[in-house]
Amino acid sequence: MIEWLIGAAVFGLVGELFGASRRPSSPPSYQPVSTRPKFTLTPQAAEEQKPETAWDVAKFHDLMAALDWLESPPRYPAACVTPPILSEAAKYRGFLKQELARVEGTIADKAVCGRISDFLKDPKLAREGAIAAHLERELARWAGFLDCVESQPLTAEQRRAVLSEEDATLVLAGAGSGKTSVITAKAAYLLKSGTRESGEILPLAFGKEAANEMATRISRACNEPVKAWTFHALAYHIIRHVEGTKPPLASHAGDQKRYSDLIRRILRQLVATDEKIANVVVDWFTQFPIECGSEWDYDTKHAWYTHVESLNLRTLQGEKVRSYEEFLIANWLYRNGIDYEYEPQYEHRLPDSGRRAYTPDFRLTESGIYLEHFGVRKAKSPIGFGEMLVTAPFVDRKEYLASMEWKRKVHTSFKTKLIETYSYERQEGRLLEALAEKLGPHVTLKSRPIETIFDRVVEMGQIDSFTQLLGTFLLQFKGGSYTLGACQSKADKLKMGERGRSFLAVFDPVFRQYQHELGGRIDFEDMVLRAAGYVDSGAYQSPFRHILVDEFQDISQDRARLVGALKAQHGDARIFAVGDDWQSIYRFAGADIHIMRSFGAEFGGEFGIQKDVQQVVDLGRTFRSVDKIALAARRFILQNPAQIEKTIVPAGEAEGPALRVVWTKKAKPEAELLETLADLTELGAGKETSVLLLARYRHDRPDMAAIGRKFPNLSLSFKTIHGSKGLEADHVVILGCNNGKYGFPSEITDDPILSLVSPEGEPFQHAEERRIMYVAMTRARSTVTLLASEAEPSCFVRELVSDTEYGLATSTGSMAGHVPCSECGGRLLPVPARDGRVWYRCEHSLMCSNYMPACSHCGIGMPTVSGSSGILECSHCGANHHECPKCSDGWLVERHGRYGDFFGCIRYPECTGKASVSEIRTREADKAEGASDLKPGVVRFGTGKR
Incomplete structure (x- = not known):
């Protein structure tokens, strides 16, 4: 009897799904041949193949009828409307193959067995074939409408x-x-085909303006009013429907500035009233503001120096330091009231040692004690006895240890006190404790008041980035219904250590105070979650059967929960989401890109054993950007393997260079901007041309009124990149593509802490910043120009310049004529001196002390090895120079010494390479023999003339 009831229930569901409908496109009634029991198979029964679960011949005829429906479905054969018997067969196909073999002899129509057997080979493929055939028929039927x-x-x-x-x-x-x-046509199709009525369609947008545009365009397309909603308007509607009234909104809801001000005020209030929290906050700024590695994580000096510079390690006293460990030491000294100098000139004059002037790491001004922090760790000796000191992979260990010993001897010789700290002490977790022990007998600690330190942090502008991090974390914490315990467990799992614990220790009271200040009001997260709860519980009965979501990449966890609850209320409800994960740039507002990346798992249907049935359509073609922009932007965004790969079909072919970088003097980028706009005016050939100036931050906005007066033929506008979504222009100029905290990429947004309130972290460096750059590049129809500091270009600019596949064109400047630094592998940049001469300094000026004079003949260019001739040739005047036999980038100049004339390296005293006069004359004579064979215009050695 129970089995019969189960079977009847299943067939009743089939009849309900496929019975007569008021809609002309609905499938006809589907009636099984048999209503006998033994239809539903439990997984356990299918596994055990119990005799009482065996199918009889009639059941296979029922399956055959369902296959008839699948062969020519009256509407799209979505998983939710496919006959349940097909899904069951797909789920237990191994068992049914055996059952079919058992009863095959009793089935008169052998074609039945063949069709069923073919289906059971690959049910998923069979349904996909039915979908493809149905789409082809519909494409022909609706061609005129589309x-x-x-x-x-x-x-x-x-x-x-x-x-x-x-x-x-x-x-x-x-x-x-x-x-x-696509969204407009989708809604119109649903209405015109009779699939849905207007009240059953739910278009959703993130902003009121976008929702109004959707509603207008849909209504115009089908001559029938369709209401489009924002998520918040829908949530408010649901709450009012259930509660009979709308709760009051928080004053900061929808106002990012007010929200940030509120978080900042709460933080300051906690610092002023709670000593324990105040200490944790100060710890954050003095020890944990950034996620920092160590020298041992990098293979080259250039890579390590680039990393350190990106951290912008500025101490509470205001100086930039060379390592995270020096940052910790300097801030500890400041917090404990110990005045110091960073890298002062050593107080005694040293004899000529072939070294630059000696500048110890720190000097304590009151006691005169020197501090040196040595970058060495301990390792087992290769011979198996005891330990040895080792250096980072890119450091010459022997030379570094010799340098340590030299410094010790200097202090011993002049009887100055030297305190030493080591990288292995940080590795062991006791760097600051060891420092306190070593300084204990010599100094008196006078801890500065917490309020003073906090004010110093505010004065330095560091509080803004922390406030932003707290605010973003809070939105995602609420939106995802996280708990503090879950976040702490995840922090431990991700090995965030003391940094993770410190952040959560601050966030907890900030969140509690935030909730307290809400009082009886609600914020947007409360609103959406409360509405989702009412839909989940059934307190609100949804009329919606088709949910159309615009800009799906910006969806947050609370919004996703609301959409999922609405879809779950109806077995045949669908979700149609349109978006681009490459343009997901609103993490600070709670957007969670992982929802889009796991779309099928979140919202998909079921067919057989498939639990995430979805359809993904890649539009591919862009109607905006030419090939050299569209394809370069695609290559750039896909450097992050987590981004969904998509096909791109450009709007057309570029007639000339479409992507270029213009090098700027960091202090005065205005001149280069004006030159760029002048070039774009010429490119427009007298026609009015639209130019969109974009920047990562609003403070990079130039004087638009003044610029507009100079270029009347250009339609100029300025936007932050976040504010440019949906806009386009003939030309785009991206400002401020420099390295630094407020550069591009910004150094204040991609904090690993945010992975605690996200289903999974984004391990790829600058993941969201890369998407922001993609958005900026793809606003352009014809050209994109990046303005970047020649001294400190951002890592994005370096990538675009160094990879020839991007097809980047560069203006004249330092990276166009790349001069490598022999000491670290970076670049040597021209720096004008006060006397008018030019020197070339390493781009890593804080970390690398290498600098070179310009060419001895013209005083402007830099001699480098010419690829065509293999000789050392000035990049400006073409003069040839004698290579130094000892270093890779120096050249020999004539000098006068105690024992007569000789040729020495231009880099002396760092390099002691030299050659005798006779040796140089022999070289010149050898070159002179072949001079008559030189082509016109080739420069002869030492003349600098052509």
């Missing part, structure tokens, strides 16, 4: 997106691919 529903006929990809009716359909709509047209 040609004229928008101002331009829809592309092939757009048409397939509109006609796809899977449980969950994700449309990957890249920049300029016409996503709004």
Whole structure:
């Protein structure tokens, strides 16, 4: 009897799903041949193949009838409307193959056995074939409508997106691919086909303006009013429907500045009233503001120096230091009231030693004690006895240990006190404790008041980045319904150590105070979560069967929960999401890119053993950018392997260079901007040309009124990159592509702490900043110009310049004529001196002391080895120089010594390479023999003339 009831219930569900419908496109009633029991198979029964679960012949005829439906479905065969018997067969196909073999002899129509057997070989493939066939029929049927529903006929990809009716359909709509047209056409198709009524369609947008545009375009396309909602308007509607009234909104809801000010005020209040929290906050700024590695994580000096510079290690006293360990030491000294000098000139004059002037790491001004921090760790001796000191992979161990010993001897010789600290002490977790022990007998600690230190942090502008981090964390914490305990467990799992614990120790009271100040009001996160709860519980009955979500890449966890709850209320409800994970740039507002990346798992249907049935449509074609921009932007964004790979079909071919960098003098970028705009004016050939100036931060905005007066033929506008979403222009100029905290990429946004309130972290460095750069690049139709400091270009600019596949064109400047630094592998940059001469200094000026004079003949260029001639040739005047036999980038100049004339390296005393006069004359004579064979214009040695 129980088995019969189960069978009847299953067939009742089939009848309900496939019974007569008021909609003309709904499938006809589906009636099984048999209503006998023994239909539903439990997984355990299927596994054990118990005799009582065996199918009889009639059941296979029922499956055959379902296959007839699948062969020519009256509507898209989504998982949610496919006959349940097909899903069951797909789930237990191994068992059914055996059952079919058992009863095959009793089935008169052998074609039945063949069709069922073919289906059981690959049920998923069979349903996909049915989908493809159905789409082809619908494409032909609706061709006229899809040609004229928008101002331009829809592309092939757009048409397939509109006609796809899977449980969950994700449309990957890249920049300029016409996503709004797809949503408009989708809603119009649902109405005109009779699939849905207007009240059953739910268009969702993130902003009121976008929602209004959607509603207007949909209503115009189908001559029927359709209401579009923002998430917050929908949530408020649900709450009012259930509660009968709308709760008051928090004053900061929707106002980012007010929200940030509130978090900043709460933080300051806690520092002033809670000593324990105040100490943790100060610890954060003096010890844990950044996630820092060590020299041992890098193979080259250039890589390590680049990393350190990106950290912007500025101490509480205000100086930039060379390592995270020096940063810790300097801040400990400051907090404990010990006045110091960083890298002062040693107080005694040293004899000529072939070294630059000696500058110890620290000098304590009151006691006169010197501090040296040595970058050495302990390791087992290779001979198996005891330990030895080792250096980072890129450091010459023997030379470094000799340098340590030399410094010790200097202090011993002049009877100055030297205190030493070591990298292995940090590795052992006792650097500051060891420092306190060593300084104990010599200094008196006078701890500065916490309020004083906090004010110093505010004065240095460091509080803003921490406030932003707290605010972003709070939004995602609430939106994802996280708990502090869960975050702490995840921090331990991710080995965040004391940094993770310190952040959560501050966040906990900030969050509690934030909730207290809300009082009876609600913020947007409360609003959406409360509405989702009402939908989950059934207190609100949703009329919506088709949910269309715009800009899906910006969805947050609370919004995703609301969408999921609405879809779950109806077995045949669908979600149609349009977005581009390459443009997910609102993490600070709670957006969670992982929801889009796991779209099928979040919203997909079920068919057989498949739990994440979805349809993904890649629009591909951009109607905006030419090939050299569109393809370069694609290559750039896909450096992050977590981004969903998409096809890009450009809007056209560029006639000339479309992507270039213009080098700027960091202090005065205005001149280069004006030159760039002048070039774009010429490119426009007298026509009005649109130019969009973009920057990572609003403070990079130039004087637009003054610029506009100089270039009347240019339609100029300025936006932050976040504010430019949805905009386009003929030309885009990206300002401030420099290295630094407020550069691009910004150094204040991608904090690993945020991974505690995200299903999974984004381990790829600058993941969101890379997406922001993609958004900036893809606003342009014809050209993109990046303005970057020649002294401190950002890592994005370095990448674009160094990889020839991007096809980047460069203006004249330092990176266009790359002069390598022999000491660290960076670049030597021209720096004008007060006397008018030019010196070349390493780009890592804080970390690397290498500098070189310019060419001895012209005083401007830098002699480098010419690729064509293999000789040392000035980049400016072409004069040839004699290479130094000892170093790789120096050259020999004539000098006068105690024992007569000789040729010595230009880099003396760092390099002692030299040659005798006779040796140089022999070289010149050898070159002179072949001088008559030189082509016109080739420079002769030592003349600098052509």
